[in-house]
Amino acid sequence: MSLLQVENLGKSFGGVKAVDGINFQLQAGELLALIGPNGAGKSTTFNMVNGQLRADRGSIRLDGTELVGLQPRQIWRLGVGRTFQIAATFSSLTVVENVQMALLSQDRKLFSLWAPAARHRRSDALDLLDRVGMAAQADRPCSVLAYGDVKRVELAVAMANNPKLLLMDEPTAGMAPKERNELMALTKKLVVERGIAVLFTEHSMDVVFAYADRMVVLARGRLIAEGRAEAIRNDPKVQEVYFGSGKTFERRGARAAQEQAA
Template identity: 85%
Template sequence: MSSTKPLLQVSNLGKSFGGVKAVDGIHFNLAAGELLALIGPNGAGKTTTFNMVNGQLPADQGSIRLGGEELVGRKPRDIWRLGVGRTFQIAETFASLTVVENVQMALLSHDRQLFSMWRRAADYRRDDALNLLDQVGMKSQADRPCSVLAYGDVKRVELAIAMANAPKLLLMDEPTAGMAPKERNELMALTKQLVVSRGMAVLFTEHSMDVVFAYADRMIVLARGRLIAEGKPLDIRDHPKVQEVYFGTGKTFEKEAA
């Protein structure tokens, strides 16, 4: 991890729903070129944290700074244009459009051209869209409709779409959900490669511990909205509070079977 000033700085972040504190005053930093895994049991506050970082939920308290820019109070579209991309647990693409058209739509949106009806979307920055698809290994399928793709390939297309705004920070919510072991390792290896080549940062949630330990540079662990541990994967593996709170059922950090 770089010793320079963190790209993302989260301080005293909190969010309540009624009387329940979904996120309770958490702090963490994330550097450019780093993959940070955010893990915890169901209800720990992971998705709520994601939704505050990209503006889908307003924070009740705290600060989220990206390269010195305060994100709290900004709309999701404005945060996206500042360089925050996101992928979702269930891949979101337009099934009726081709692979390349999906990426072109993202480029149109980024360039504020979505409603310029005189410009045909099929012609818009096609070379740029193809370059993004090449980076995720999907250029050869550019003209196929998304509806016929295997799920692992749809996730790759979603990653290309997320790269359309040249993100400084990429949020990945359960990126390998529903994927076979080989597919999820290929996707995360690709993500790691993009992080290194582009110098961007990735914050991701993940239930597959084999993926976390193979690809995360650091981990932060939430339980009931609070940050209970932070460190390198091997340190987290043996952390007594993590073992007690996150794995109270007796589950351990053993590598998952392929």
């Protein structure tokens, strides 16, 4: 059985069908890109999986558990981590304290007065930072970090609840090509090592074609294509949606390879 199963998912705002009966599945250890032009329904779908929006119809099941109707915190406790388009960290705290705050939340001790955050599971926090290459900067304030390093810290925070599923909303937004490839290569490594499933939205097609195992393509709230890179690259509906007639994705793989080598 797939880790994540989305069936007949729908959401309307007034008379507008933002998402109209989409279906897809996601396996453990797989990176699935949710792509489409502006207004395709990507963010609405993403936020329904996360619980920020409630579906009008359909089902979202994680390991057989229905997520529709649950709050984001309840979904987080079931093993769903998330990163955001604009990195969400506490700039006034150190790198390791940001991860410790997430561990406090996981242990339901966020409001406890008995154990200062600076002492809570520091070794576990350092281990998470080591996985994302940030252990050496553990005691630096997040406010002084380069943006690419902040995104690494955010990834460590998202991993604090040992997620089965990681949701990444525009993970490489605002990053230079080298930083984009480093972050996605790190994510791919964690997926392989820990068997995590990743659902991500992304505007950079170079990133999508270089790192996604499969892609789900939406347009006007409907699923128009699903598959691996080669099938999506050559799909006439996808090319029409993104470019109109006469253009293709043919050079995307080559450009991504050049960026990784840079």
